[in-house]
Amino acid sequence: MKKVLIVGAGGVGNVVAHKCAQNPNVFGEILLASRTKSRADAVAQSVKQKQRRDIATARVDADNVPETVALIREFKPDLLINVALPYQDLTLMEACLEAGTDYLDTANYEAPGYAKFEYRHQWAFREKYERAGRMALLGSGFDPGVTNVYCAYARDYLFDEIDTIDILDCNGGSHGHAFATNFNPEINIREITQPGRYWKDGQWIEIPAMSVNMMFDYPGVGERNSFLLYHEELESLVRNIPGLKQIRFWMTFGESYLTHLRVLQNVGMLSIEPVDYEGQKIVPLQFLKKMLPDPASLAANYTGKTSIGCWVKGRKGGKAKAIFIYNVCDHEETYKETGAQAISYTTGVGAAVGAEMILTGKWKKPGVWNLEEFDSKPFLDRVGSAGLPWEVKDMPL
Numbered sequence: 001m002k003k004v005l006i007v008g009a010g011g012v013g014n015v016v017a018h019k020c021a022q023n024p025n026v027f028g029e030i031l032l033a034s035r036t037k038s039r040a041d042a043v044a045q046s047v048k049q050k051q052r053r054d055i056a057t058a059r060v061d062a063d064n065v066p067e068t069v070a071l072i073r074e075f076k077p078d079l080l081i082n083v084a085l086p087y088q089d090l091t092l093m094e095a096c097l098e099a100g101t102d103y104l105d106t107a108n109y110e111a112p113g114y115a116k117f118e119y120r121h122q123w124a125f126r127e128k129y130e131r132a133g134r135m136a137l138l139g140s141g142f143d144p145g146v147t148n149v150y151c152a153y154a155r156d157y158l159f160d161e162i163d164t165i166d167i168l169d170c171n172g173g174s175h176g177h178a179f180a181t182n183f184n185p186e187i188n189i190r191e192i193t194q195p196g197r198y199w200k201d202g203q204w205i206e207i208p209a210m211s212v213n214m215m216f217d218y219p220g221v222g223e224r225n226s227f228l229l230y231h232e233e234l235e236s237l238v239r240n241i242p243g244l245k246q247i248r249f250w251m252t253f254g255e256s257y258l259t260h261l262r263v264l265q266n267v268g269m270l271s272i273e274p275v276d277y278e279g280q281k282i283v284p285l286q287f288l289k290k291m292l293p294d295p296a297s298l299a300a301n302y303t304g305k306t307s308i309g310c311w312v313k314g315r316k317g318g319k320a321k322a323i324f325i326y327n328v329c330d331h332e333e334t335y336k337e338t339g340a341q342a343i344s345y346t347t348g349v350g351a352a353v354g355a356e357m358i359l360t361g362k363w364k365k366p367g368v369w370n371l372e373e374f375d376s377k378p379f380l381d382r383v384g385s386a387g388l389p390w391e392v393k394d395m396p397l
């Protein structure tokens with residue numbers, strides 16, 4: 001029986017705690033630590049109510065390496081699951097190395113002062129982790145996460161050669177607010193207001209934010225307008241899917257969301273540059289985050305489904321082949337099970353299954369890895385019963 005330390009008691013941390021608690025044979029002891037202990041306590045109470053299990057809680061500032069090292073040394077986890085914010089990735093990786101435990105996260109490092117999405121800073125830990133005999137698994141949420149495993153499955157079991165991949169992310173649900181984000185507003189808005197970027201014929205092509213879109217018929221949801229964005233998993237998949245000619249990432253947005261976003265951008269509310277307000281420095285986007293609903297609070301009234309998957313084209317046995325491999329997840333069902341909406345749920349299940357792969361030794365090697373660098377089979381055999389069943393459907397050639 002293993003011990004796990006979960007850092008971050010937000011929307012995703014809540015799901016990870018529930019999912020680990022459902023699986024006592026793997027997750028023997030659970031400690032949930034966060035910046036605000038009362039939020040960790042509220043999650044622990046919900047876990048006790050729904051899963052009939054006690055989990056311990058603690059306060060930790062994950063920006064502070066010595067404080068985190070002390071907590072790890074005291075609890076002695078086999079794995080630390082980082083579901084705080086991308087700002088904490090490097091300090092938590094550092095703390096895991098120093099105190100001697102494995103590491104997993106769901107989003108690549110971002111510096112608070114500039115929005116850039118790249119694995120460079122975390123891949124730089126590779127040798128140190130190898131030398132210490134420790135493992136770090138990067139981006140084990142849904143996208144990145146489960147979608148990387150879908151791509152690995154296509155590469156290793158469904159195709160001889162892959163030409164193109166389109167990762168398509170649709171939230172077809174409705175939360176009843178005029179404008180809200182489904183995960184941390186600051187992180188979410190930084191991501192979608194960046195220029196779009198995709199990879200074609202060996203080079204990156206940059207386009208203005210939200211300037212390319214297409215309709216796609218999402219299983220379980222229907223046709224939705226989808227916008228080309230840059231997303232971090234493209235960087236690792238380009239390296240790990242040999243022969244790939246093009247890879248793109250798409251996300252759906254409704255008209256009302258886009259209108260609000262445009263207005264907020266036009267008046268400067270999405271800026272991450274600090275401004276002077278009555279003698280105090282404030283970051284407009286951080287102030288906006290205060291005004292928006294907490295993503296976890298959307299869960300109670302959420303209806304509808306998410307539908308996320310990978311559209312892969314290539315060849316098998318000399319014949320052209322095209323498939324869509326995907327999951328459909330229902331906001332109301334995930335709320336009943338864990339008190340969370342489907343965006344937090346799909347991410348949290350990806351993290352819990354990735355953690356299970358490490359703790360059971362199915363995916364275990366020293367170094368810093370992305371999910372598609374492991375065999376997809378054990379993960380896919382488990383992720384359905386863990387809450388995210390998947391399907392493969394043929395697509396027109």
Ligand code: NDP
Binds near residue numbers: 061
């Ligand atoms: P939330 O904002 O809901 O939760 C973040 C939690 O981390 C909060 O409890 C917060 O504490 C805590 N936290 C922040 N800073 C620190 C710190 N310095 N020390 C300790 N705890 C801290 O975010 P989400 O749950 O929505 O997202 C969690 C992560 O999941 C993010 O990195 C996000 O990018 C990622 N994600 C990944 C997806 C994927 O598919 N791969 C999809 C969606 C999200 P406090 O309560 O005090 O604010």
